[in-house]
Amino acid sequence: MSQKLKVVTIGGGSSYTPELLEGFLKRYHELPVSELWLVDVEDGQEKLDIIHALCLRMVEKAGVPMKVFKTLDRRQALEGADFVTTQLRVGQLDAREKDERIPLSHGYLGQETNGAAGLFKGLRTIPVIFDIIKDVQEICPDAWVINFTNPAGMVTEAVYRHTNFKRFIGVCNIPVGMKMFITDVLKLTEKDDLSIDLFGLNHMVFLRDVLVNGKSRFAELLDGVASGKLTANSVKNIFDLPFSEGLIRSLNLLPCSYLLYYFKQKEMLAIEMGEYYKGGARAQVVKKVEKQLFELYKDPDLNIKPKELELRGGAYYSDAACEVINAIYNDKQTEHYVNIPHHGHIDNIPADWAVEMTAILGRDGAKPHARITHFDEKVLGLIYTIKGFEVAASQAALSGEFNDVLLALNLSPLIHSDRDAEVLARELILAHEKWLPNFAATIEKLKP
Template sequence: MSQKLKVVTIGGGSSYTPELLEGFIKRYHELPVSELWLVDVEEGQEKLDIIFALCQRMVKKAGVPLKVYKTLNRREALRDADFVTTQLRVGQLKARELDERIPLSHGYLGQETNGAGGLFKGLRTIPVIFDIIKDVEAICPNAWVINFTNPAGMVTEAVYRHTGFKRFIGVCNIPISMKMFIRDVLGLTDSDALAIDLFGLNHMVFIKDVLVNGTSRFAELLDGVASGRLKASTVKNIFDLPFSEGLIRALNLLPCSYLLYYFKQKEMLAIEMGEYYKGGVRAQVVQQVEKQLFELYKDPALKDKPKELEQRGGAYYSDAACEVINAIYNDKQAEHYVNIPHHGHVKNIPPEWAVEMTCILGRNGAMPHPRVTQFDEKVLGLIHTIKGFEVAASKAALSGEFNDVLLALNLSPLVHSDRDAELLAREMLLAHEKWLPNFAECIGKLKTSQY
């Protein structure tokens, strides 16, 4: 790696960027980032300007020799990049609102990474990620792409299934949140070594063992969560409902909070429908939080990441991103929880799948951890179902074909009728037309009722 360490953040006008920069500042002694380039699109220019000014104030206060740049020219930014982070939202939060509202209007869960909403976020996002990868291959082929863009599992699956690019790692803050929760409830100190055996797919992970200083403490953790003595880890963007004691004990696994959408589908839908009938969806809450954040960010006296950012739902995001970069740059051979293809390491799933699991990270990227060689048989059916949905979704994103969208929708366990799948496909394709250029022909036919 070069002494000049250059990081390019695509989606640089995101409200999360100050947290990312805070992570780099905090680690400057071992991760000497000399250039941070913030890239965005024209629609994001205003936010980019605000974020850029705040970042400059943060760097000045920290007194580190890190130079921040901003640009709308991605190719210019990528020159000589060592790491590229992607945190983009095609269509911004208005598109997310459609992802949530349209399914709910038909009585289905509206969520940005699951079901119909997750599919359409993937359809908008995957072609853009592929364009970024083409630019990286042409301009900085040795750079690592660290992707935070949702749906991270679907995006990682698409990249490894449909491109030859190998320096791509999908990262999510859910495993980090679970790790912080475990540290907290077990009363661990910084000197305690915590290792976690985690497996599954993005937003569908389970923990099957927890080792503190080499000794398993999983049984006490599971008992605490099952009995309700320990409040299970959750995230800001999901309603906090406890899993039933019977389910936790029967699984003998700790599920992440996104599994509420599968194990408590009826309850989660009822809550979301209640919010929807009152006129609200999560995207509106987020837009309100964003508005308040950017008002704070504009304040010339603000020189730190404000604590209000935690309300946005991406807690520990910077820790995940910066630690992954740190582990690769410094060849740390450290334990992390990321999305990669396992290449047959896990014995009881297809070898080409991209999965989220405990890995060892170093100079050559992420390798599945030797402790995790099997996925628990009890949840393999659910994992197969969602992987089938991800594979179909990544094909649809590239083909632009109506029938491929229909297939993906019908494979989702959150869509319960082929007729409704057709309604959702038509309505959502038309609603997102601006952000689905490779569906132009398909959308044209929909408008003239040829489907």
């Protein structure tokens, strides 16, 4: 790695960027980022300007020799990059609102990483990530791409299945939240060594062991969560419904909060339909939070990341990304929870799958943790189902074919009718026409 350490953040006008910068400033003694480039698109220019000004104030306050640039020219920014982080939302929050409201209008869960909404976020996002990778391969082929754009699992699957780029790691904040929860409820201190066995797919992970200073404390944790003494939800954007004691004890695993969409479909749908009939959707909540954040960010006296950022569901993403970059840059060989291909390391799933699991990170990227070589058979059926959906979704993003979209929808366990799948596919493709350029031929056929 060069002495000059250059990081490029695509989606630099995101409300999360101050957290990313805070992470770099906090680690400056071991991760001396000399240049941070914030890249965005024309529609994001105003937000980019606000974020850039705040970042300059934060750097000045920290007193470190880091330069922060802003640009709409991605290719210019990528020159000489060591790390590229991707945190983009194609179509911004208006697109998310359509993703949520159209399925709900037909009585289906709308959520940005699973079901119909997750599929369409993937269809818009994957081609853009592929364009970024093409640029990286041409301009800075030795750079690592650290992605925290959702749906992270689907995006990682698509990259490893349909490109030959190998320096790509998907990051999610759910495992970070789970780790913080464990630290909290087991009353651990910084001196304690916490190691977690986590496996599954993005937004579908299970904890199967928790080691504190080499000793398992999983039974105590599981008992606390099952009996309701401990609440295992640290995520802001999912309703706090506890899993039933019977489910937790019979699984003998701790599911992440996103598994509410599979184990409590009826309840989750009832809650979301209630919100929908009141005229709400998660996107509107986020829009409100974003608006408040950007008002704060404009304050010329603000020179730190404001506490209010934690109201966003993705809080701590950026910290996870900084940790990953730090581990690679300094060859740390430390434990992280990331989306990567396992290359046959897990003995009871196909060798070419990308999974989310505990991994060891260093200069050569992420290697699956030696302790986890087998996924628990009890949840393998669900994991296979969702992976089938992800694989079909990545194919549809690539082909722009209506039938490929239908296949992905019909394979999702959140869609319960093949006829409804056709209605949803039609409505969502037409609603997102602007952001689905490779669906142009399909859209022409669908138009009345």
